[in-house]
Amino acid sequence: MSETTRLSKRLIAQLGCSRREAELYIGGGWVTVDGEVIDEPQFQVDQQVVALLPGAKADAPEPVTLLLHQEAGQTAESARLGMTAATFSPAHSEGRRVLRGHFARLKCLAELQAGASGLQVYTQDWRTERKITSDLRKLEQEYVVEVSGEIIKHGLERLNRGFEWKGHELPPVKASWQNETRLRLALKNPAAGLIDLLCRSVGLQVVGMRRIRLGGVAMGKLPAGQWRYLESKEKF
Incomplete structure (x- = not known):
């Protein structure tokens, strides 16, 4: 059996890039293994084909805001843990790449009333956090x-x-x-x-x-238990 190596190490060898650049390419969803996007630097590869997607950039992914249709009986934390690529709304998936990093460092803003279901907002974006926090009384x-x-x-x-x-x-x-x-x-x-x-x-x-x-953001036709990304045109 051939010896496996970390995906980031393989990319460094192929591109001659730094470890930081390799991790940014991978975390940004720009690296494929046998044609499948892999965004885990520690992923083990052996003889698979590792390649960069066209337009790849060694930049940190833009922070995202996620909108969840939280189910009744859930807490904000348990609902956050249930947000995965598998619970991403198919109706809102066109042109979107779900990355593992999108679920890291999420803050819940303007939590639901106790026992309620519906629109719950999570963000990594300090601008969204500041907007909702400062305007909450008038939203x-x-x-x-x-x-x-x-x-x-x-x-x-x-x-x-x-x-x-x-x-x-x-x-x-x-x-x-x-x-x-x-x-x-x-x-x-x-x-x-x-x-x-x-x-x-x-x-x-x-x-x-x-x-x-x-505020100005509606949940829309989002099934219970599923989530979507906040669109750039939507403003709280």
Whole structure:
């Protein structure tokens, strides 16, 4: 049997590049082994054909922001660990290369209400982190809330104008019915438990809730448990 060697070592021998350059080529998804992209410098090769893709650059990959349709019952951390190449939304895969480095050093921003499903945002990009962190108080979040019970008379109007209920000062929100059991609520930086409190104040019980938008970024048609990249044209 032939002796194997690290992919990075093979690339150094082939190209005469430095170790750092070899690792950047590999981490950037520019290196193939028998035609398959391999982005692990420690990957072992023997007689396979190792090659660079056209346009290869020894640059660190651009930081990414990932949008996940988190399932109910998950924590932000368990959901992050479930994001892999296998859970990347096929509908959003055109022109995209999923790299292992895209799942490193991710920060969760503007976490969902406890128990909610829907749009969860993770980023490596300091610019996105700064934008969401600094603007969080004025970023509108939109939830679809599954409810049971019967809303009190003029309950929707009360939600829209804001009011005091059992010692709680409830802020005005944009409330409307999506259908007979689903309430759409758009509000800014909801405190923990606020959505449940708003619903109870008008005679409704929360069965489930799903965030569908954060600022100017909507989750779109993203199946539960799958994720996609934030597009350059999308702005929070």
